[in-house]
Amino acid sequence: MKETDIKDINYFHKVVDCQYACPAHTPVPEYIRMISAGRFDDAYMINWESNVFPGVLGRTCDRPCEPACRRGRVEDQPVAICRLKRVAADHKGDIKHRLPDIPKQKNGKKIALIGGGPASLTVARDLMPLGYHVDLFDDQYKGGGFMRSQIPSFRLPEEVLDEEVNYILDMGIRTHFKHKVNSLKEMLTKDYDAIFIGTGAPRARDLPKLEGRAEADANIHLGIDWLANVAFEHTKEIGEKVLVLGGGNTAMDCCRTARRIGGKDVRIVVRSPQADMKASPWEIKDAQGEGIPMFENHTPKAFVCEKGKLVGMLFELVTAEYDENGRRTLVPTGEADIFMECDDVLMALGQMNAFPWIERDLGIEFNDWDMPEVDKTTFQTSLAHVFVGGDAAWGPENVITAVAHGHQAAISIDKYCRGQDTKDRPNPGTTLISQKMGFHDWLYNAPVSSDKRHVVEHVDTNLALTSMKIEVEKGFSLEQGLNETLRCLNCDVQTVFEKDRCIECDACEDVCPTNCINFVENEEEDLLRQHLKMPADNLDQALLVSGELKTKRVMVKDENVCLHCGLCAERCPTGAWDMRKFLLNEAKAGR
Amino acid sequence: MSYIKSTFRHPSAKVNSLGFAKTAYEGALSTLCAGCGHDSISAAIIQSFFEMNIEPHKIAKISGIGCSSKTPTYFLGKAHGFNSVHGRMPSVSTGANMANKDLQYIGISGDGDTASIGMGQFAHVVRRNLNMIYIVMNNGCYGLTKGQDSATADIGSAGKKGVENQFAAIDLCQLALQLGAGYVARSFSGDKKQLIPLIKGAIEHKGFAFIDVISPCVTFNNVPTSTKGYEYVRDHLDATGTIDFVPERQELKIIHPEGTSKEVKLHDGSKLILKKNTHDYDLSSKREAMGIIETVREQKKILTGLIYLHEDPQDTHKKINSVDKPLNSLSQGEVCPGNAVLDALNEGFR
Numbered sequence: 001m002k003e004t005d006i007k008d009i010n011y012f013h014k015v016v017d018c019q020y021a022c023p024a025h026t027p028v029p030e031y032i033r034m035i036s037a038g039r040f041d042d043a044y045m046i047n048w049e050s051n052v053f054p055g056v057l058g059r060t061c062d063r064p065c066e067p068a069c070r071r072g073r074v075e076d077q078p079v080a081i082c083r084l085k086r087v088a089a090d091h092k093g094d095i096k097h098r099l100p101d102i103p104k105q106k107n108g109k110k111i112a113l114i115g116g117g118p119a120s121l122t123v124a125r126d127l128m129p130l131g132y133h134v135d136l137f138d139d140q141y142k143g144g145g146f147m148r149s150q151i152p153s154f155r156l157p158e159e160v161l162d163e164e165v166n167y168i169l170d171m172g173i174r175t176h177f178k179h180k181v182n183s184l185k186e187m188l189t190k191d192y193d194a195i196f197i198g199t200g201a202p203r204a205r206d207l208p209k210l211e212g213r214a215e216a217d218a219n220i221h222l223g224i225d226w227l228a229n230v231a232f233e234h235t236k237e238i239g240e241k242v243l244v245l246g247g248g249n250t251a252m253d254c255c256r257t258a259r260r261i262g263g264k265d266v267r268i269v270v271r272s273p274q275a276d277m278k279a280s281p282w283e284i285k286d287a288q289g290e291g292i293p294m295f296e297n298h299t300p301k302a303f304v305c306e307k308g309k310l311v312g313m314l315f316e317l318v319t320a321e322y323d324e325n326g327r328r329t330l331v332p333t334g335e336a337d338i339f340m341e342c343d344d345v346l347m348a349l350g351q352m353n354a355f356p357w358i359e360r361d362l363g364i365e366f367n368d369w370d371m372p373e374v375d376k377t378t379f380q381t382s383l384a385h386v387f388v389g390g391d392a393a394w395g396p397e398n399v400i401t402a403v404a405h406g407h408q409a410a411i412s413i414d415k416y417c418r419g420q421d422t423k424d425r426p427n428p429g430t431t432l433i434s435q436k437m438g439f440h441d442w443l444y445n446a447p448v449s450s451d452k453r454h455v456v457e458h459v460d461t462n463l464a465l466t467s468m469k470i471e472v473e474k475g476f477s478l479e480q481g482l483n484e485t486l487r488c489l490n491c492d493v494q495t496v497f498e499k500d501r502c503i504e505c506d507a508c509e510d511v512c513p514t515n516c517i518n519f520v521e522n523e524e525e526d527l528l529r530q531h532l533k534m535p536a537d538n539l540d541q542a543l544l545v546s547g548e549l550k551t552k553r554v555m556v557k558d559e560n561v562c563l564h565c566g567l568c569a570e571r572c573p574t575g576a577w578d579m580r581k582f583l584l585n586e587a588k589a590g591r
Numbered sequence: 592m593s594y595i596k597s598t599f600r601h602p603s604a605k606v607n608s609l610g611f612a613k614t615a616y617e618g619a620l621s622t623l624c625a626g627c628g629h630d631s632i633s634a635a636i637i638q639s640f641f642e643m644n645i646e647p648h649k650i651a652k653i654s655g656i657g658c659s660s661k662t663p664t665y666f667l668g669k670a671h672g673f674n675s676v677h678g679r680m681p682s683v684s685t686g687a688n689m690a691n692k693d694l695q696y697i698g699i700s701g702d703g704d705t706a707s708i709g710m711g712q713f714a715h716v717v718r719r720n721l722n723m724i725y726i727v728m729n730n731g732c733y734g735l736t737k738g739q740d741s742a743t744a745d746i747g748s749a750g751k752k753g754v755e756n757q758f759a760a761i762d763l764c765q766l767a768l769q770l771g772a773g774y775v776a777r778s779f780s781g782d783k784k785q786l787i788p789l790i791k792g793a794i795e796h797k798g799f800a801f802i803d804v805i806s807p808c809v810t811f812n813n814v815p816t817s818t819k820g821y822e823y824v825r826d827h828l829d830a831t832g833t834i835d836f837v838p839e840r841q842e843l844k845i846i847h848p849e850g851t852s853k854e855v856k857l858h859d860g861s862k863l864i865l866k867k868n869t870h871d872y873d874l875s876s877k878r879e880a881m882g883i884i885e886t887v888r889e890q891k892k893i894l895t896g897l898i899y900l901h902e903d904p905q906d907t908h909k910k911i912n913s914v915d916k917p918l919n920s921l922s923q924g925e926v927c928p929g930n931a932v933l934d935a936l937n938e939g940f941r
């Protein structure tokens with residue numbers, strides 16, 4: 001193999017598994033160490049810079065970082081990264097003075113944001129400090145988009161959302177709430193230098209053709225519309241017997257909400273096997289904890305009405321069969337159909353984008369799925385000054401993805417307004433700094449805690465079910481949080497090897513707890529991977545390969561389960577190994 | 592202060608045939624200087640015993656005084672151990688072996704511990720053919736007392752202080768050969784590929800097995816002027832041949848071209864496969880082994896590998912005709928049969 005080029009920032013970036021997996025590339029271990037040091041404000045600000053909504057995300061993030069976390073490969077559970085973010089948010093002081101200054105003197109460019117969700121708010125956050133004038137249009141009465149209308153307050157208290165939305169709105173954004181944009185053409189006639197579309201995926205799927213659909217309409221609700229109505233307190237109750245159709249996170253929020261506003265016998269019914277449900281495992285667990293049973297392999301057959309009112313639903317039983325390509329078909333078992341009584345049905349069958357308000361003759365190309373063509377890196381449409389991001393771009397994702405899109409779109413908008421090429425992307429800022437402080441002393445906590453993942457406590461379920469406003473999760477106590485921080489392996493503290501200093505004494509190879517380090521004859525990568533002390537069979541993880549040593553061998557380190565414990569550097573007599581902190585800050589508009 | 596070794600190990604680390612993970616063979620984290628050759632030897636010992644599937648509590652590790660003699664703390668933490676007096680490892684091992692011959696004995700010593708203060712003890716444990724492994728971690732100096740030249744330092748070699756040694760070096764392999772050791776080998780701490788099979792062979796060997804392992808002292812004797820530093824040793828190695836250890840019953844996977852390798856069977860049916868290079872001589876000939884060491888030395892090289900192997904079934908216990916059962920398992924009545932027996936014995940001398 002060729003010697004690894006550690007100057008390529010992607011190499012060390014990939015080693016920090018959590019940060020790499022985070023769509024906004026939040027420097028996770030950096031903020032975890034800040035929490036560990038009791039520097040909650042600093043920890044919060046690192047998050048705020050990257051993901052804009054630390055308090056919201058510390059409760060609701062989809063956490064793609066956690067399945068990626070190295071700790072999960074060393075023992076069974078990853079670091080509770082998401083809940084640590086909440087620790088920073090819960091324990092910070094007043095950080096208003098640390099928010100960016102907004103220039104009084106504007107730069108003369110006007111931007112319109114359509115939709116007030118996380119994507120648009122992120123664009124605003126990044127452009128306001130650069131002197132842009134920003135107008136925001138949203139059909140709801142307050143900002144936050146789906147974070148407000150969909151995520152129920154027992155998962156995300158309104159104060160937390162208000163605080164973080166207001167940090168942005170208070171930068172001087174001109175808001176136009178309760179303002180539905182019905183024509184892009186009309187928007188284009190206003191003199192905006194750029195328009196960002198962050199309208200989400202606001203249309204719910206229905207079962208329009210199912211028998212009884214029309215007759216039972218009064219008691220059939222589209223999940224996302226119903227959740228919004230509950231959030232804005234237009235809907236305050238539901239029948240005692242509720243069937244929730246669907247197996248995604250929306251279904252989980254629907255059933256848990258129903259349990260709080262009158263539903264006693266609330267059931268989730270899915271067409272597929274439970275194992276194929278899309279909801280996050282923790283959401284399923286929380287719903288089950290609230291006494292909500294799940295019925296799998298039940299395909300809706302009919303809404304059953306009596307005297308013009310819904311009384312129940314009929315389901316056909318199916319079983320999942322998979323062909324050799326793993327494609328699933330649901331085959332009826334032939335058993336008798338199942339009837340379930342109900343007062344109301346909530347349909348959480350997925351969402352779609354809908355752009356009836358974008359005229360098709362404006363120069364914006366639409367693809368075969370009737371979605372606008374959006375460039376994956378610039379978020380630009382074929383109409384140069386119209387940009388799209390968040391769920392509106394490629395369908396429903398999550399808050400952190402919307403934020404990541406917002407950052408990138410802001411870069412593009414800024415470049416566009418300056419007359420620069422939007423395709424020319426700025427590099428992230430990186431530093432690589434030695435952590436050596438003295439004999440056996442490092443600037444980070446190198447020993448590895450063997451604690452198991454700490455569990456966040458919930459309020460008593462009976463109490464929780466009495467109100468929409470009681471937050472179910474209590475968050476980590478300070479002590480639990482601090483102990484959890486020590487589970488982090490500091491994957492950003494990189495093992496840097498200087499071959500010219502190495503005397504090949506094997507000390508590092510011998511001491512390494514997880515046998516990452518090898519001194520071997522060089523080969524092609526696939527062979528090398530098999531011939532290490534521990535086969536390097538996680539192909540997502542790189543091998544750090546040195547240049548040729550005096551004995552003609554090379555040092556090969558498998559990054560896969562390195563604990564970043566620093567023992568290799570500690571036991572190296574010549575300082576050939578050093579532990580250096582690699583800090584990567586994603587590029588931002590104007591910087 | 593980060594001097595704590597995590598308990599996490601590689602998730603795909605395997606257990607041996609006894610069901611033990613390698614951790615069962617590890618010891619405390621070393622406090623020797625970073626980069627000390629002795630640590631590599633400890634790692635080779637751990638690997639060997641792990642792979643040989645020996646229960647850790649059936650091993651006794653005994654040492655004298657010196658950095659080398661400290662190492663038993665850093666391996667086989669679950670074995671029996673005795674860190675004895677300077678140069679006295681052989682007699683303490685002999686005593687222990689007399690009491691319980693069923694344990695696997697591994698003695699760890701240094702060049703100071705063996706070739707200076709313990710020389711007399713060394714000589715006698717060899718000639719008695721005590722069933723043990725005797726490893727000298729040879730750095731040509733007294734590491735623990737700050738690097739004074741030892742009796743294995745070569746003439747003209749100079750350590751960190753820069754003063755050339757004036758006295759002739761003792762070659763411990765030649766000495767062991769001369770005194771009748773059945774298994775004599777030399778290796779280098781930086782060559783585990785060779786060292787591990789040599790240790791495994793020594794474990795299987797019945798009788799006295801001696802391995803002199805050159806093991807650089809990074810702190811006091813790893814300068815270009817020293818003949819026991821990493822650089823010099825690497826540049827002057829001359830192996831008797833590569834070596835593979837094949838335990839009993841295991842099928843041979845590597846087939847060497849005819850004539851280039853030979854098999855040496857050990858008493859239990861396991862084999863050492865030697866792939867010869869330039870030095871083709873009769874391994875069981877003491878005279879040839881002596882000669883080859885001398886020849887290679889004249890070429891200013893260091894001979895490593897298995898140098899001599901001749902199993903002598905008469906170990907100390909056989910020579911003194913001790914009972915089959917380990918002494919520590921005999922009852923009070925068996926060890927001390929009482930007055931009547933003593934009287935009868937005395938009667939026999941009248």
Ligand SMILES: Cc1cc2nc3c(=O)[nH]c(=O)nc-3n(C[C@H](O)[C@H](O)[C@H](O)COP(=O)(O)OP(=O)(O)OC[C@H]3O[C@@H](n4cnc5c(N)ncnc54)[C@H](O)[C@@H]3O)c2cc1C
Nearest residue numbers: 060115117118119139145146181199200390391397398399
């Ligand atoms: C029930 C439910 C629960 C969820 N829970 C989570 C969770 O726990 N964690 C997570 O990360 N994600 C969650 N999501 C997904 C997440 O809310 C979205 O992915 C995210 O909010 C998308 O952000 P966005 O900025 O693209 O748009 P949105 O947040 O959808 O905001 C778009 C806004 O634009 C408004 N709008 C639409 N069209 C127009 C128009 N023509 N004129 C004016 N305004 C308009 C909408 O009303 C809305 O306010 C959940 C989604 C649902 C449905």
Ligand SMILES: Cc1ncc(C[n+]2csc(CCOP(=O)(O)OP(=O)(O)O)c2C)c(N)n1
Nearest residue numbers: 657658659677701702703704732733734735
């Ligand atoms: C009876 C006695 N004499 C002298 C000493 C001092 N002493 C301690 S270690 C040592 C030499 C050790 O050298 P070696 O066996 O080569 O071990 P190394 O430290 O080099 O591994 C000496 C002379 C002692 N501890 N006890």
Ligand code: SF4
Nearest residue numbers: 018069070488489491
């Ligand atoms: S151990 Fe820490 S730094 Fe490493 S991936 Fe997990 S959270 Fe990130």
Ligand code: SF4
Nearest residue numbers: 512562563565566568
């Ligand atoms: S930091 Fe060094 S010693 Fe620790 S696990 Fe990683 S490679 Fe091994």
Ligand code: SF4
Nearest residue numbers: 624627658734808809
């Ligand atoms: S003084 Fe020499 S022999 Fe002793 S631990 Fe240090 S390097 Fe090893």
Ligand SMILES: [Mg+2]
Nearest residue numbers: 701702730732
């Ligand atoms: Mg010594």
